[in-house]
Amino acid sequence: MKTGFTAYIRKDFALSRRNMLIWLIVLFPIITAFGASGITETYSDTPKIVVLEKEKNQFRIPDGVQVLISATQEDLIQEVNDIDAKIGFIEGKLVTDGREPAEAVEKAKRILEEKPIESDSLSSSLFEKVYAFNLYGSFLFFGIIILFSLVEERKNKTTELQNVQPVHPAVPILSKITIASFITLFDFVICGYLLKLPFVWETAGLIILIGILLGTVLGMAMAFYASTETQALAILKPVTLVFLMAIPGLGFFLEGEIMHNIAMADPFYWLLQLVYGLYMNDLNYTYVYLSLGLSAAALCMIAANWHRTPYGIKKAKTY
Structure with a gap:
């Protein structure tokens, strides 16, 4: 039986294809992008x-x-x-x-x-902000895909089986990250086309990478506290509404200094500002360095403590 990285990719792709939640996640940003793309047609006073x-x-x-x-x-x-x-x-x-x-x-x-x-x-920057927020939505579900993929493995009792396969323990996780990355890239390209994104592929590629890294950190961090679908849903509701939507959205649209300073504590606000920078052709590298630095530090901490989660290989006790 093949147990390499490509075998895990095929397995996770097959599981994702049968998962209705994944299909909803794929379609949701595209549907909202269709709605946002009509704003200039419907609400412009020209x-x-x-x-x-x-x-x-x-x-x-x-x-x-x-x-x-x-x-x-x-x-x-x-x-x-x-x-x-x-x-x-x-x-x-x-x-x-x-x-x-x-x-x-x-x-x-x-x-x-x-x-x-x-x-x-009506300021054109208002339309661009609405477009940017909708395009940012293509990254919102990255961590959710990873978390529910892990939960599904545990529910089907395949987590323990994976831990004894002759592959590195990181391979199953990297496979899930790869599938989530394909979904995110697909949504980003389709939504970017609908939302009139001026594609600069070098800059867009950097922002996609940052979105994937932050989503990976979020999904794996939530895995420390969720081993069942019920626990995952209980965690996802406040995380999604508060940290992925409310705080970045308020800091982005209200434009006040106080709200901006509050939102700066949320890494996904940095990602939203980077997406907006694509429309304004003005990439703020402060957000790039903050995002990459936080992602690197967080992933190192997660890797060092992954054995504490319900999905990692437990360390042997020494006496």
Whole structure:
């Protein structure tokens, strides 16, 4: 029987493929990214203009304003009445359905009168922050995947069997980290595409590495206190809500100095700031050094004490 690293990879991949929780974890960031990607389309106060095919050359519409072409007046009205906020131009008049923001209607009037308009009053950095927070979500479940993979092994009573296999004790753990890394990378790439991430692969690769390291630390640290699914769920609820979402999110969006200082105690806030740096093309290396330093120190401590967990090989007693 093959017991090498690739055999463990195949085994963990097969287990993950049959695990409904893993599928939900894969899909959740992608679903939220679809929602976030529509923010600029739905909530921007720059109007989307609908014109007739025969009148499309009669209007001088500024660059950056989306223009839709309709063949007939009925099609134009139907387009305006769509769920998205659009404003029609017909024979020099506005066509609205009453749901458009007042700012969008005012800008449409100025466009119709060939007057200049200001760019979005909604800051583009707000959209980028929402995008960054959603993209950060592709890292949230890394530690959860590792923890539940370990718990599942113990539940199926294969942990003790692995401990007597002729492979290094780190191989089963590295296999789980590899599978979780593939899932995270897949989510990051798909979500990055949906959320208009300006991919700089060297920088993105560094941030993905940091996300994997922090997720590994979190998952293995929680394993010290969880040996059953019930215990794992009890630990995950406060950890996910408080340390992965609430503290980083509040520090990120509120922007106050006090909240920023509080959030700086949370390593996942550093990761969130690094993801935001991808959008701003401004990588703060302070967060890089903090993340790498903490990950290295924490992984050394975990490795030295892994035998104390329900998943490690117990050290023999000496008399």
